[in-house]
Amino acid sequence: MSKVKIKTPSRIHMSLIDLNGSLGRVDGxxxxxxxxxxxxxxxxEFDDVVVEGRDVSRFRSVAMKLSQIFGKGIKINVLSDYPSHVGLGSGTQISLSVASAFNEIYELGLSVREMAEITGRGGTSGIGVAVFELGGFVLDGGHSKKEKPYFMPSSFSKAKPPRVLARYDFPDWKVVVVVPNLKGFYGKREVNLFQKFCPIPVEDVRKLCHVILMKLLPSLVENDLDDFGEAVRMIQRLGFKKVEVDQYGDLIWGIMDQFDYPIGMSSTGPAVYTVIDTNAKSVGKELERYFEERGFKAHTYITRANNIGAEIFYS
Structure with missing residues (x-):
């Protein structure tokens, strides 16, 4: 087997849907x-596990685990990555990229879903697993309480990745993502967040579902940026997303309120995003400056949606 190169997307996690569970399902x-x-x-292919390149510890951890499971070695050169615990889903993409490398090199015949189960990803949100496989915009259906009776973040959940209910190509809009030099909520802090605030009031879940079904999804299908932005703005103040934003106090609420364009926070943050069609560079500078004035250096990505998922190349 020749060398295999794998490139994954990152992801914006707009919101969990149902952390009330009164209908017998959670997450989404x-x-x-x-x-x-x-x-x-x-x-x-390699006899042992060797990982070279950038910030290798996270890749080595996954590779060592999979090497023990598969009884195979691997040599990995990390060409690019991005920070953990900032809201962009690096953990799932690293896990699935390394699992895919084993899968391709040793012809294991595993599906993306099977690789996610082996690496323990997708226990709460299925967005990271789905965009690795499919790209685009994804809505997942969460978990039955028969499988997952408790409210828990993905890193502490043993549930299987949820099923995708809807997937659409994302329009060719520009996405500005700004990541302040600050870690989001993870580990025990994230568990405490779920335990303290769940179940979310069912009325918030109903409002959020209304926004998703009658504002967010139609705006994608109809390529309506104004309606999409309005949906983003509404989502921030509903359900568990509001809980997540609240943890940063005035820092994230302030950036959402200061600018005319709609700004959302991805996952548990602190990465924020806006979706626009013009002036992306100046918008990125404005958002960077906001964080810098409050003592946080920030990095900006001006990008677009990935509508194909992970790519695999051979050389």
Whole structure:
């Protein structure tokens, strides 16, 4: 087997849908894939596990686990990655990219869903797994409470990845993503967030479902940027998304309220995003400046949606 190169998208996680569970299901989510930032690795068959390149610890951890499961070695060169715990889903993309490398090199015949189960991804949100496989905008159906009776973040859930209920190509809009030099909520802090605030009031869940069904999804299908932006703005103040934004106090609410264009926070943050059709560079500078004035350096990605998912190349 020659070398295999894998490139994954990142993702915007717009919101979890139902952390009330009164209908017998929990979680559910909406989000979309991004071209940048991304994970790129080049891999080949090897006797042991060797990982070279950028910030190798996360890749080595996944590779060691999979090496023990499959009884195979691998050599990985990390060509690009992006920070963990900022709301862009690097953990799932790293796990699936490394699993895909084993899968391709050793012809294991695993599906993306099977690789997600093996690596323990998708236990709450299915967006990261789905965009790796499909790209685009995704809505997943969450988990039955028979499988997942408790409210837990993905890193502490053993549930299987949820099924995709809807997937659409994302329009050719520009996406500005700004990541302040700040870590989001993860580990025990994220568990505490779920335990403290769940179940979310059912009325918030109903309002959120109304926005998703009658505003967000139609705006995608009809290529209506104004309605999409209005849906983004509405989502921030509903359900568990409002809980997530609240954890940053005035920092994230302030950026959402200060500018005319709609701004959302991805996952548990602190990455924020806006979807626009003009002036992307100046918007990125404005958002960077907002964080810098409050003591946080920030990095901006000006990108577009990824509508194809992960790519695999051979050399």
């Amino acid at each position: 989510g909406v989000g979309f894939a991004l071209e940048e930032p991304n994970i790129k690795i080049e891999c080949e």
